Amino acid sequence: xxxxxxxxxxxxxxxxxxxxxxxxxxxxxxxxxxxxxxxxxxxxxxxxxxxxxxxxxxxxxxxxxxxxxxxxxxxxxxxxxxxxxxxxxxxxxxxxxxxxxxxxxxxxxxxxxxxxxxxxxxxxxxxxxxxxxxxxxxxxxxxxxxxxxxxxxxxx
Amino acid sequence: xxxxxxxxxxxxxxxxxxxxxxxxxxxxxxxxxxxxxxxxxxxxxxxxxxxxxxxxxxxxxxxxxxxxxxxxxxxxxxxxxxxxxxxxxxxxxxxxxxxxxxxxxx
Numbered sequence: 214x215x216x217x218x219x220x221x222x223x224x225x226x227x228x229x230x231x232x233x234x235x236x237x238x239x240x241x242x243x244x245x246x247x248x249x250x251x252x253x254x255x256x257x258x259x260x261x262x263x264x265x266x267x268x269x270x271x272x273x274x275x276x277x278x279x280x281x282x283x284x285x286x287x288x289x290x291x292x293x294x295x296x297x298x299x300x301x302x303x304x305x306x307x308x309x310x311x312x313x314x315x316x317x318x319x320x321x322x323x324x325x326x327x328x329x330x331x332x333x334x335x336x337x338x339x340x341x342x343x344x345x346x347x348x349x350x351x352x353x354x355x356x357x358x359x360x361x362x363x364x365x366x367x368x369x
Numbered sequence: 370x371x372x373x374x375x376x377x378x379x380x381x382x383x384x385x386x387x388x389x390x391x392x393x394x395x396x397x398x399x400x401x402x403x404x405x406x407x408x409x410x411x412x413x414x415x416x417x418x419x420x421x422x423x424x425x426x427x428x429x430x431x432x433x434x435x436x437x438x439x440x441x442x443x444x445x446x447x448x449x450x451x452x453x454x455x456x457x458x459x460x461x462x463x464x465x466x467x468x469x470x471x472x473x474x475x
Contacts, residue, residue, distance in 0.1 A: 280437040304435060308401050312435040320427040320447055322386035327443035331399070331435045362399075362435075 245306055252310040256301050256341055257349045267352040269302075269340040278332040278362040283312075287324035287342040287350065297324035299343040306336040307362075331362035375456055377470040381448035389420065390443045393458045393466060399434035415460035418442055423452040432460075448474045 253262070270284040289297045296319045302312040312330050324342065332338070335358050341351045376390040393415060400412025412434065420428040427446050446454075456468040 307435050308399075309433055309435065311433040313433065314431040315444075316429040317444070318427070320422065320425070320449070321445055322447040323445045325443075325445055326430075327390075327441070329437040329441050331437050 245308075245310075249303060249305050249310040252303055253339075253341075256303075256314075256343075260347065260349055262341060262349040262351045264351060266344075266350040267300075267340050267342045269338065269352040269354045271338055271354045271356050273354075273356060275332060275356055275358045277360050278334075278358040279360075280329045281332050281356070281358075282327070283330050283338070284327045285325065285340045285342075285352075289324045289344065291319050291322055291324060293319050294345070296345045297321075297342050298345055300324065300326055301341045301343075302330070303339045303341065304330075304332065304336060305339075306334040307331070308333065312338075332356060332358050333361045334358055373456065373458060373466045373468045375454075375468050375470050377454055377472055379471070380473050380475065383448060383450075383474050385448045386445050387448050387472070388443065388445050389454070390441070391418070391420075391456055391468075392439060392441050393418075394439055395458075395460065395464070397432075397434065397436055397438045397440060401434065413461045413464075415440060415458050415464060417457075417459050419457045420444070420446070421455045421457075422446060423450065448472060450474055 266288045268286045271281060275281050285300050285302065287297045297317060300315045303310045304312055313328060315326050317324065337353050337355055339351055339353045341349055343349055373393040378387050381387050395415050398410055398413040402410045404410060414434055415432050418430040418432065419426060428444050430442055432440060451474045454470045454472060458466045
């Protein structure tokens with residue numbers, strides 16, 4: 214026979230997963246998308262972002278999203294008159310869209326950047342470069358992530 | 370705790386593009402993780418990185434939580450004159466590290 218106490222413990226255990234699920238924001242995908250668009254707007258304003266000149270290199274299949282090598286290189290003569298001013302990397306599905314923003318100039322010699330990033334999910338990574346004439350260029354890379362970076366299941 | 374490693378070629382020809390690699394020791398805690406009891410672990414990351422060549426800033430990066438722990442930053446610079454390259458990392462909870470490397474330009 215089930216005592217009242219046992220019943221209550223069982224009921225609480227059954228109710229717990231439901232409560233945990235309820236914490237996940239149903240608008241998560243939409244919010245992330247809006248955050249990505251906001252970040253893009255903050256970087257480029259209303260200027261058009263064109264494809265090309267930028268090369269974003271990421272492994273297409275990633276075992277561990279906690280440390281992913283990423284290289285951005287931009288075609289540019291890097292002279293005083295024509296150089297890359299800034300490079301930005303954005304993600305679509307990380308909790309925050311920004312990854313890294315770099316400011317450089319003709320003293321860099323080559324417009325390249327190598328770093329290691331965290332990726333929370335299978336997604337598209339975008340690199341945007343701003344040249345000295347104010348134009349924006351971009352490249353995207355599709356990545357498949359099998360183990361996401363530092364987030365519990367269901368929060369992604 | 371506060372340690373960093375930089376790789377700069379010791380010698381270079383004038384006008385040569387040299388590659389610089391930097392590695393800082395830092396957990397880069399994102400601020401999105403939780404402990405087993407469900408408390409949020411506060412954010413603790415490196416926010417900015419700067420590289421100056423004889424006092425002139427040549428490279429600056431703004432880092433966000435999506436940068437992996439022990440951030441690696443590799444970039445290039447033109448070897449213009451002999452001197453020192455100084456590297457500065459600054460972040461949350463008063464984290465600052467400065468590293469200096471000498472370069473000889475012929």
